[in-house]
Amino acid sequence: MIALALLAAAFVFFTASLAHAFVSATDVQTGAPLRWRLAEPGPATHAPTAAATPGTNVIRFHLATDGFSTTNTANELNAVRAAFGQWQSIPGTALRFEEAVPIPPAPDLMDPTDGTNVIYWAKTSDLVAGGTISLRGTLGLTLTSSRADGTLLGADIVLNGFERQWFTDFNDRQNPGFFAETTLLHEIGHLLGLDHLPLGGATMAPTGGTGVDARHGLSADEIAFARAAYGDASVLARLGHLAGRVLMDGAGVFGAAVGVEDAAGNLLGATITGAGGSFVLNALPPGDHQLRVWPLDPAEAAQWLIRGADLGDPYYRATTEFLPTANQPITVSQSRTNTHDVTVTSGRPAFRIAYLRQPAPNGEASTLSPLPAVLSPGQSNLLIGVYSPDLPRSGATLRITGDGVSHSLTYPQPWSISAAVCS
Known part of the structure; x- marks a missing residue:
C-alpha cells in the first residue's frame, strides 16, 4: 500500500515510535521513518526510475520552467539547484541529485504518485494537489508517497507564490520578500525524510521569516541526519550515538525536547522524545558533551516559540508541564551507542520565553x-x-x-x- 504524507513549511503569520536525533518524518500508517533506499538490492526497494536511478543514491528532480517571476526566472531556478547542492555537499554521505528534463508550467503540478519529483511555484491559486490542499499561511509544502516500510517513492515541492514574494540575492539583506534558497533547503529536508525540529536556528525549524533568516545554511542537526540516513559506513564508524529515556515520576515523557551541545555550547543535535519517553541522537562527534531537556510550549499558549503542533500532528499532545533541566555531562564514544536517561520534575516552568x-x-x-x-x-x-x-x-x-x-x-x-x- 502507498501512503501520502504532507509536510508544510513554516507558518509565518503568528496571528508512538522511537524519536531520533533530528526528527524523522514517518509513514502515516505504519510510523516507519521515510527514506530513499536507492542503493539497496532488489526491485522492491526501488522508487520509480523517473524519480530515482536504481542501484545508486541518485535522486532525480524536475523543475517547472517558469520559476516564480518573469524577470528573475533563471536565478530562481538556480536557487533550487543551489539548495540541492548544499545537501549533496555534506561530507560523508552518498546523497546525489540529478536534474531531469524540465517540465512546462501549470497551475497545479503536485502529484507525488506519478513517479516524478517536481519543484515549482504555485502562483495563480493557493489550492494544489487537485484542489485538496491550501497553501494559505505557509511558505511552501512537500507531499511525499511511500511504501508501508517507509521507502520513499516520490515527492513534490511547491512554494507559495500566490501569497508570498521571493528573492534570490543573498546580499540583498533588506529585501522584504522571502529568500528562496532557504525555504528550498527546508523542503528538500522533507523530501529526504526529515520533519520539523525544536530548534529556532535549524533549517528544519517550523517557522521562518522574511529576508535571509536564521534557517539559511544546514545546521549540525541536518548534517547528522544526512550522515545517519544516507552516510558512508566509513564516516559513521567514526561517529557515536546516544540513546535514553526522559522520565517523570517513573513514566516516560512524550514530546520532550532533548538537545546536545559541545563544551563550547555549540549545538550538535536535538530531537523529540517518542512513545515511552525514548530518544536516540545519531551521528554525533565523539567526546564529552552536555545534554539538556526542556518542555515545548503548550498547544493552547497565546504566545509561543515552538509548540508540539508546530513539529507535527503526533506532538500536539506533547507533555509540557515539567521543569527544564540544567546541562548534564555525557560522553559519546566512537562506533558505540552510549545510554543516558534523564529524570525531569513535574511542574509549570517559572516563565516561558515568548x-x-x-x-x-x-x-x-x-x-x-x-x-x-x-x-x-x-x-x-x-x-x-x-x-x-x-x-x-x-x-x-x-x-x-x-x-x-x-x-x-x-x-x-x-x-x-x-x-x-x-x-
Whole structure:
C-alpha cells in the first residue's frame, strides 16, 4: 500500500515510535521513518526510475520552467539547484541529485504518485494537489508517497507564490520578500525524510521569516541526519550515538525536547522524545558533551516559540508541564551507542520565553519577534534580549554560547534581560 504524507513549511503569520536525533518524518500508517533506499538490492526497494536511478543514491528532480517571476526566472531556478547542492555537499554521505528534463508550467503540478519529483511555484491559486490542499499561511509544502516500510517513492515541492514574494540575492539583506534558497533547503529536508525540529536556528525549524533568516545554511542537526540516513559506513564508524529515556515520576515523557551541545555550547543535535519517553541522537562527534531537556510550549499558549503542533500532528499532545533541566555531562564514544536517561520534575516552568529582542546597536530601537536572532561574523556591540510576561526582574541569567561569541551582561529591564555581543 502507498501512503501520502504532507509536510508544510513554516507558518509565518503568528496571528508512538522511537524519536531520533533530528526528527524523522514517518509513514502515516505504519510510523516507519521515510527514506530513499536507492542503493539497496532488489526491485522492491526501488522508487520509480523517473524519480530515482536504481542501484545508486541518485535522486532525480524536475523543475517547472517558469520559476516564480518573469524577470528573475533563471536565478530562481538556480536557487533550487543551489539548495540541492548544499545537501549533496555534506561530507560523508552518498546523497546525489540529478536534474531531469524540465517540465512546462501549470497551475497545479503536485502529484507525488506519478513517479516524478517536481519543484515549482504555485502562483495563480493557493489550492494544489487537485484542489485538496491550501497553501494559505505557509511558505511552501512537500507531499511525499511511500511504501508501508517507509521507502520513499516520490515527492513534490511547491512554494507559495500566490501569497508570498521571493528573492534570490543573498546580499540583498533588506529585501522584504522571502529568500528562496532557504525555504528550498527546508523542503528538500522533507523530501529526504526529515520533519520539523525544536530548534529556532535549524533549517528544519517550523517557522521562518522574511529576508535571509536564521534557517539559511544546514545546521549540525541536518548534517547528522544526512550522515545517519544516507552516510558512508566509513564516516559513521567514526561517529557515536546516544540513546535514553526522559522520565517523570517513573513514566516516560512524550514530546520532550532533548538537545546536545559541545563544551563550547555549540549545538550538535536535538530531537523529540517518542512513545515511552525514548530518544536516540545519531551521528554525533565523539567526546564529552552536555545534554539538556526542556518542555515545548503548550498547544493552547497565546504566545509561543515552538509548540508540539508546530513539529507535527503526533506532538500536539506533547507533555509540557515539567521543569527544564540544567546541562548534564555525557560522553559519546566512537562506533558505540552510549545510554543516558534523564529524570525531569513535574511542574509549570517559572516563565516561558515568548519573544526575542532582535539584535541592534545599544541604544537603537529594536523589534520583538518569536523568530531566532541572527548574528553575523564581524558584528559587534549588539544588544539582544528575551521577553516573557513572567520574566523575573532579578536572579536570572541569559547565556549566549558558541564559538566566536563574547558577551557581557548589561542591564535588566522590566521586559527583558539583555546582553551585548561583541564578536
